[in-house]
Amino acid sequence: TDSTLSTAATEVPTTPCTRICRYNADCYDGQVCIGCFREAYEIGTWASMTDMEKAYALLDAADRSSVQDFEGSITKDELLRQAKHWQDRSKQQL
Numbered sequence: 001t002d003s004t005l006s007t008a009a010t011e012v013p014t015t016p017c018t019r020i021c022r023y024n025a026d027c028y029d030g031q032v033c034i035g036c037f038r039e040a041y042e043i044g045t046w047a048s049m050t051d052m053e054k055a056y057a058l059l060d061a062a063d064r065s066s067v068q069d070f071e072g073s074i075t076k077d078e079l080l081r082q083a084k085h086w087q088d089r090s091k092q093q094l
Helices: 002-011 040-048 051-065 076-092
Strands: none
Touching: 040 051, 051 076
16 A cells, blocks of 8 residues: 555665765775665665666675675675665556
């Protein structure tokens, strides 16, 4: 229902951004943000992605987060939680 969507939306940030917004040469050759583990393309297109595309991007970011932990970066568990939210939202819209 619509109330379920709005309630769920308040529980999950609209973006996994942690406001660190930095790149480190040791993390995928500097191609991935060390705060949210997304590639620049994913960050730049986030607002126009479908819910399922956001879920896939977060699943990819969760895989990337396993490589190295940076202070203040989003956790793998949180990325997976957010991915599930976007997957569920996508299914509800069908």
